[in-house]
Amino acid sequence: MDIRENIFEQWLELIENGELSRLKIELNQDNPANIAEFFDEIPVDMQLLVFRLLTKDNAADTFSFMDSDTQELIINSITDREVRRILYDLSLDDAVDFLSEIPANLVTRVLKNTDEEKRKLINQFLNYPDDSAGSIMTIEFVEFNQNTTVIKAMEQLKKTGVNKETIYSCYVLDERRVLVGIISLRTLILSGDDVHIKDIMENNVIFVKTLDDQEDIANLFKKYGLIALPVVDNEKRLVGIITVDDIVDVIEQENTEDIEKMSALIPSDDQYLKTGVFTLAKNRIAWLLILMISGTISSAIISGYEGVLASSIILSSFFPILMDTGGNAGSQSSTLIIRGMAVGEIGMSDVFKVIWKEIRVGLLAGSILGLVNFVRLVLLRTPLNVNITVSLSLIVAVVVAKSIGCLLPMAAKKLKFDPAIMAGPLITTIVDATSLIIFFNLAKAFVL
Amino acid sequence: MDIRENIFEQWLELIENGELSRLKIELNQDNPANIAEFFDEIPVDMQLLVFRLLTKDNAADTFSFMDSDTQELIINSITDREVRRILYDLSLDDAVDFLSEIPANLVTRVLKNTDEEKRKLINQFLNYPDDSAGSIMTIEFVEFNQNTTVIKAMEQLKKTGVNKETIYSCYVLDERRVLVGIISLRTLILSGDDVHIKDIMENNVIFVKTLDDQEDIANLFKKYGLIALPVVDNEKRLVGIITVDDIVDVIEQENTEDIEKMSALIPSDDQYLKTGVFTLAKNRIAWLLILMISGTISSAIISGYEGVLASSIILSSFFPILMDTGGNAGSQSSTLIIRGMAVGEIGMSDVFKVIWKEIRVGLLAGSILGLVNFVRLVLLRTPLNVNITVSLSLIVAVVVAKSIGCLLPMAAKKLKFDPAIMAGPLITTIVDATSLIIFFNLAKAFVL
Numbered sequence: 001m002d003i004r005e006n007i008f009e010q011w012l013e014l015i016e017n018g019e020l021s022r023l024k025i026e027l028n029q030d031n032p033a034n035i036a037e038f039f040d041e042i043p044v045d046m047q048l049l050v051f052r053l054l055t056k057d058n059a060a061d062t063f064s065f066m067d068s069d070t071q072e073l074i075i076n077s078i079t080d081r082e083v084r085r086i087l088y089d090l091s092l093d094d095a096v097d098f099l100s101e102i103p104a105n106l107v108t109r110v111l112k113n114t115d116e117e118k119r120k121l122i123n124q125f126l127n128y129p130d131d132s133a134g135s136i137m138t139i140e141f142v143e144f145n146q147n148t149t150v151i152k153a154m155e156q157l158k159k160t161g162v163n164k165e166t167i168y169s170c171y172v173l174d175e176r177r178v179l180v181g182i183i184s185l186r187t188l189i190l191s192g193d194d195v196h197i198k199d200i201m202e203n204n205v206i207f208v209k210t211l212d213d214q215e216d217i218a219n220l221f222k223k224y225g226l227i228a229l230p231v232v233d234n235e236k237r238l239v240g241i242i243t244v245d246d247i248v249d250v251i252e253q254e255n256t257e258d259i260e261k262m263s264a265l266i267p268s269d270d271q272y273l274k275t276g277v278f279t280l281a282k283n284r285i286a287w288l289l290i291l292m293i294s295g296t297i298s299s300a301i302i303s304g305y306e307g308v309l310a311s312s313i314i315l316s317s318f319f320p321i322l323m324d325t326g327g328n329a330g331s332q333s334s335t336l337i338i339r340g341m342a343v344g345e346i347g348m349s350d351v352f353k354v355i356w357k358e359i360r361v362g363l364l365a366g367s368i369l370g371l372v373n374f375v376r377l378v379l380l381r382t383p384l385n386v387n388i389t390v391s392l393s394l395i396v397a398v399v400v401a402k403s404i405g406c407l408l409p410m411a412a413k414k415l416k417f418d419p420a421i422m423a424g425p426l427i428t429t430i431v432d433a434t435s436l437i438i439f440f441n442l443a444k445a446f447v448l
Numbered sequence: 449m450d451i452r453e454n455i456f457e458q459w460l461e462l463i464e465n466g467e468l469s470r471l472k473i474e475l476n477q478d479n480p481a482n483i484a485e486f487f488d489e490i491p492v493d494m495q496l497l498v499f500r501l502l503t504k505d506n507a508a509d510t511f512s513f514m515d516s517d518t519q520e521l522i523i524n525s526i527t528d529r530e531v532r533r534i535l536y537d538l539s540l541d542d543a544v545d546f547l548s549e550i551p552a553n554l555v556t557r558v559l560k561n562t563d564e565e566k567r568k569l570i571n572q573f574l575n576y577p578d579d580s581a582g583s584i585m586t587i588e589f590v591e592f593n594q595n596t597t598v599i600k601a602m603e604q605l606k607k608t609g610v611n612k613e614t615i616y617s618c619y620v621l622d623e624r625r626v627l628v629g630i631i632s633l634r635t636l637i638l639s640g641d642d643v644h645i646k647d648i649m650e651n652n653v654i655f656v657k658t659l660d661d662q663e664d665i666a667n668l669f670k671k672y673g674l675i676a677l678p679v680v681d682n683e684k685r686l687v688g689i690i691t692v693d694d695i696v697d698v699i700e701q702e703n704t705e706d707i708e709k710m711s712a713l714i715p716s717d718d719q720y721l722k723t724g725v726f727t728l729a730k731n732r733i734a735w736l737l738i739l740m741i742s743g744t745i746s747s748a749i750i751s752g753y754e755g756v757l758a759s760s761i762i763l764s765s766f767f768p769i770l771m772d773t774g775g776n777a778g779s780q781s782s783t784l785i786i787r788g789m790a791v792g793e794i795g796m797s798d799v800f801k802v803i804w805k806e807i808r809v810g811l812l813a814g815s816i817l818g819l820v821n822f823v824r825l826v827l828l829r830t831p832l833n834v835n836i837t838v839s840l841s842l843i844v845a846v847v848v849a850k851s852i853g854c855l856l857p858m859a860a861k862k863l864k865f866d867p868a869i870m871a872g873p874l875i876t877t878i879v880d881a882t883s884l885i886i887f888f889n890l891a892k893a894f895v896l
């Protein structure tokens with residue numbers, strides 16, 4: 001990190017001193033991902049100048065790593081000829097990513113500067129729904145006819161392979177372009193020249209369809225340790241491939257989404273620092289409102305037991321400990337279950353095993369908490385009957401919280417909701433009400 | 449998923465009916481990851497029988513996909529000769545993974561059945577700390593001397609490449625085994641036969657050291673879209689490579705760890721269903737205790753304002769709404785900031801931008817919540833002075849919660865703690881106390 005910043009400082013100095021030819025050499029020796037990062041540091045009015053220092057090869061690569069704001073600025077400032085060149089070098093999935101983020105008038109200008117074949121493809125790709133296989137696939141793959149020989153395949157590879165995003169897995173098609181097999185470059189190299197592809201290819205191909213969900217696809221990559229995965233249409237004709245580097249992004253995105261849902265946020269793909277105050281507030285207010293309104297139930301419970309409270313006002317001072325402990329105990333369980341289901345460790349058939357486990361964990365953890373609390377309240381000289389009420393409530397509340405915490409995410413899944421919404425905040429609200437009822441009823445028995 | 453279960457059903461029937469030769473054919477046509485999954489369904493006393501149906505190639509691959517319990521059971525039951533054969537076929541990183549999970553006496557038996565060279569390597573690998581580059585790297589890589597030509601390199605590849613985990617990136621070393629460059633199989637294929645490797649290799653190599661942290665390494669993969677990454681020792685000599693499929697696991701593991709920390713759990717790599725009740729309780733009790741004890745502060749605050757409460761018992765019925773809303777608002781902010789820092793979108797230099805943003809979001813969201821609450825309490829005919837107290841408290845509490853929620857994770861990072869511990873539960877406890885103080889002081893002004 002610090003080394004990077006030092007290099008950026010030096011480059012910025014080169015810009016200030018007008019030593020652009022030295023900057024050009026240094027820039028083009030570095031990695032496009034780093035160059036793209038550098039653009040965040042350059043004053044806006046210098047970005048175009050610096051971009052034009054990049055070699056043809058580096059320009060498109062660097063462009064693909066930039067955030068959409070910088071991309072927009074560059075495209076806005078360069079000539080049609082430059083637009084054409086960048087679009088020509090950009091791989092299709094990067095082009096589609098970029099076009100789906102910029103304003104419509106710019107899209108029109110860019111598409112005008114694209115050859116017809118690519119324009120048709122781009123339009124087709126832009127139409128795939130978000131989060132579908134189609135939206136993350138690319139067409140830069142290598143294909144062979146099943147009747148080709150190894151030596152012809154290698155020739156074909158040398159002729160056409162340069163622009164392909166990955167040539168390590170090659171796809172074997174029949175005459176109707178139906179995917180019939182897959183062959184790794186490794187097998188190709190290690191096989192005799194005159195062998196037919198169909199005799200050495202792997203027949204048992206794992207593939208997905210264009211509308212399949214990206215989360216399921218990420219799970220396939222994880223399960224089989226894949227580097228690329230073919231995408232087919234309804235007739236099993238090959239239309240694209242998905243590569244593992246895009247899947248890494250999908251995994252991060254899906255994790256962020258889950259984490260946000262678990263914290264009562266409406267998930268968003270936008271970067272925090274680039275999101276406006278209104279959008280941020282909008283993504284938060286819905287759940288805050290729902291949870292506040294549901295909190296009315298707890299209020300009603302407390303009001304309902306006003307008589308109990310009136311006779312011992314001290315009881316209300318234990319609300320925070322009781323509610324927070326219950327909430328925390330419940331969200332611990334729901335988190336483990338939600339995560340376990342997300343990574344495929346826990347299935348619906350495990351429901352009884354899970355509940356039985358949580359009840360025992362709840363009893364154990366609850367008893368320890370109850371005991372510590374008992375000692376604490378003895379030291380604080382709290383009246384014994386109040387102490388017993390609070391400590392017993394804690395034990396029962398923890399057991400109940402653990403049970404609710406594991407049951408609700410599984411129930412949500414059964415009802416085809418996302419289990420992640422049954423996390424901390426909602427569990428807390430439900431557990432609050434339950435804990436208070438337990439507490440007041442024990443109080444009636446011991447304190448009144 | 450359902451198709452899989454159907455196939456497993458059929459296979460189980462084949463076992464029951466003793467049609468093992470048919471099972472053998474079907475099994476060996478499937479993917480090792482699927483075969484390994486099938487072992488979870490087989491009765492324990494039949495597992496060895498089924499394992500012996502696998503071809504030599506499939507046996508080691510399937511073994512590497514099994515969970516450690518099944519691996520242990522298999523190793524316990526097979527002959528020394530079979531152990532030797534599996535170990536020979538297993539890639540080094542899979543062997544090390546497996547050995548680090550099984551009991552010591554079994555490790556001894558396995559190592560006794562390994563040739564000396566591999567045994568030395570395994571021992572060396574077992575000594576790398578958890579979560580370090582060394583612990584996830586493998587030695588199955590292809591290396592060339594920098595003075596080799598393309599045609600010689602390809603010959604070398606054909607001779608030795610078969611057992612290598614990945615041959616798509618090849619590493620170029622000088623005489624002292626120092627890493628000087630990297631060359632993709634793609635470049636190799638597309639270059640003339642007599643060109644020297646050092647003239648076409650990429651000099652600007654991204655590499656890591658054996659003790660580097662796996663989370664930082666995962667970030668490198670994400671930033672540069674890598675498929676493999678070389679690992680060097682302190683003299684920059686190549687000792688291994690890390691491949692992207694292992695990084696996918698690292699990313700999931702780090703995400704699980706963050707999510708668990710954010711829910712007041714002590715992170716654990718163990719699978720939920722395979723973890724005992726005592727361990728589960730142990731991983732949860734520490735934070736529950738800490739948070740319960742800190743809850744004492746809230747109790748003390750309430751006790752301190754007993755006078756206020758005594759004059760209007762109804763006030764205590766608003767504790768849940770106030771505390772939960774504050775807690776939720778705070779954990780929304782802390783989640784966004786923690787996640788933003790984890791994926792590198794938010795840095796320490798953004799602290800003022802973040803606070804200013806959160807204060808405005810807090811004012812906006814808080815005002816809406818306060819307004820809705822005001823209307824709600826008007827409808828419920830709550831006395832106006834109590835209504836004003838509660839609604840105003842909500843607004844102030846949300847703004848304070850948002851500020852604390854964004855500040856504490858950044859403070860934790862500054863102090864070199866993991867920001868993830870500053871999530872929901874701890875924020876809630878801190879926000880509770882603050883909200884109560886605000887509430888009671890407003891109550892003093894409006895209600896008394």
